[in-house]
Amino acid sequence: MIEAQSLAKLYDKFTAVEDLSLTVRPGEVLGLVGCNGAGKTTTLRCLAGIIPPTRGSVRLCGHDLAADPIAAKRELAFFSDEPRLFDYLTVEQHLAFVARIYQVADYRERMTPLLEELEIADKTHQLPGELSRGMKQKLAIACGLIHNPRAILFDEPLTGLDPIGIRRMKASILRRAQEGAAIIISSHLLPLLEEVCSHVLILGGGKVLANGTLEEVVHQFSGEGSEVPPDLEEIFFRATAESQK
């Protein structure tokens, strides 16, 4: 479970995120959408413990991120939009390193199916510099998933992936949600979110414009008497336009 209560992040006088509260239960996938500069990445980085929130609290799988960061982070995987890798470690060495950090005793057994699922099983001895952008993304994902996290944060997870990679990634996200993980995905690819997300949170200027299940948000922004429910893209435009009024 991922919970944030009255989260706020200020940079000097600029408010990046204001009074954000959310709850993502096991099995739920929350799509975080918003324009550029809406505060999506800041929110995710606060939830991951990378930057401290100015106000508010975060709980991951019941552990308060500020009070018990180690227990909270053991349950967490965070994937940034740019894969963060060590240039001098091979694919296999990356996994060995992360396994030791997270104390994954059986990482060798987990590694092979994970790499096969991500289609980089034949790259185990290659360095990041020898991998394409998409392969690097897959390696970062493998590193994040090797310890079976129960709270997963994706920031633009499909950047650089090919169509097959995108399809597999979507299936992987849904499977992990079915297995009980709480997932937040930040993306501008609204059709993707529509496919995989059970919940949506729309951010605008650091404030929550809409938050709820996909159906609830659709209902909130449906026009009077419209027969065909609007898609997420239309909802996004309506929500952001409303906030700008």
Added chain:
Amino acid sequence: MFSALFFLQWQSFKNRLWQRIKRLRNPRYFFGALIGGAYLFSVFGRSFYRMGGVSRTGIMPGVPSSTWEFLAALALFVVLLLAWLIPHQRAALVFSEAEIAFLFPAPVRRRTLIHFKLVRSQVAVLFTVFFLTLIARWSGGIGGALLRAAGLWLLLSTINLHLLGSSFARTLLLERGIGLWQRRFAVLALAGVLAAGAYFWVRAEMPPVDPSGFTRFGQYRDYVGQVAQTGPAVYLLAPFRWVVRPFLASDDPHAFLLVLGPALAVLVLHYLWVVLSDVAFEEASLEASRRHVARVTAVREGRGLNARPHRRRRAPFRLAPTGPPAIALLWKNLLSAGQIFSARYAIILLGWSAFAGFSMSHGGGGRQHLLSQTVAFMALVLTGWSVVLGPQVVRQDFRQDLAVADLLKVYPLRGWQLALGELLTPAIILTLSQWVLIILAWTLWDKRVGSEELSAWQSQGSLAASAAILALPLNFVSLVVPNAAALLLPAWFATPATPGASRGIEVIGQRFIFLIGQFLVLLVAAVPVALTGFVVYILASEPWLGQPWALPVASAAAALVCAAEAAGGLLLLGNWFEGYDLSAEKPA
């Protein structure tokens, strides 16, 4: 079109400068700039003021200017000859990634791009001239210095144009099927013919000479002076003489003006040669720019100028999936440090140093004894140096990983665990290096004191063991300072995330402050360590252990105190990392 490129240059320069000035509002940059400025003034400013007061004739009194001219022209000839011999790549103008993205697909003529690069290279040439003028304290007061600077600008600009022109010519030769070795052979053959011709001409013109009869420097100088005045040198090196003359003749404004014409003519000819060359350099430029970016990244990552891509390396040891997580960081950073830092290599190195030391100290006569004493002395100096300055060189710690601080922040580790893991690698590398040096110094140091030889082995061995015991905790303490600075003042450190942070006058000042800070912390930390060691030594020496054994025991006690200090430092570093707010540190 050129005006657009000039706009790009000028605005980039202006914005960069303005950004630097703006960041001086931050006190740490302001004080850095203040101290850096004071340092630069103490080094260069004084020589600038002395320019007006010092009056000397010629570059080195006693050597005729014609000899200097000959030697300078010869040196220039060799430099330009190498430009035709050594390079093996096609002509490549190095552009930044953004310049390539914007300019290569744009409707810009190749000649305009060349002009753009020439203007930019002039910035570097002018900076070099300014810098050398400041430090060189040339004769003739400010006027003489300005003339000398003008002469130097002509010389450097001509060299710059020639290097560019020769790279274009090499590419044209390649396009016409004349390969690398064919070109090298032709150039060498031509140079050989010229050298042989000059040699026989000198032999024919000059009286026979026996160099073994020369006993004074003056005789060499006079002979070179004579060669400089003889036919082949005068004719063959004529264009090169024209180029160096303004620089050498700048003591006298009248003489300077007289020699300016031919030098300018050579410069203009070079310019025409370059801009009229129609060589496709774009593809090679892409590759050159990629290498340039790799070099910049290497410098920012603390890999010096080692721009080679990372290679697959064998792990220093097998990393078990469970156990202290800090070891994972040690393992990772050792991998980053390179193949040589594995347990196997460390044992081999330590064994080799012991073997080499014993072999050298037990062999040969006086000359070998002198050599072994010199090596031993150097080993001692290097050991001391490595304690203070080693942490500035070995940087496989927070300073390297600051660029991936967001990744480290997500790991389920306490701050102190991260700090321990990060500092382990440089501490171990430094300690092993110091052990090698200590072994060398101990085995090589003079022990020939007659019947007391065994005692000398013991007393020096006791000293060596004491130093070895103290090395690891001392290195930890020493490493705390630069790492603390990296965490508390991350914008001062060059990482890929902080472009531009590694340049500027304020950074010189900042580094100066770090060094002083490191000295101070080491001094303060040394007080309780030294006191403990002294007390334990006094207590242990006479009644119980005797001197040779008391010293390592005292050192062990001192090492415990030092380790406690290091542990305190690690806790502090850990707390600072936990409180390190990535969002508060934006690229400068």
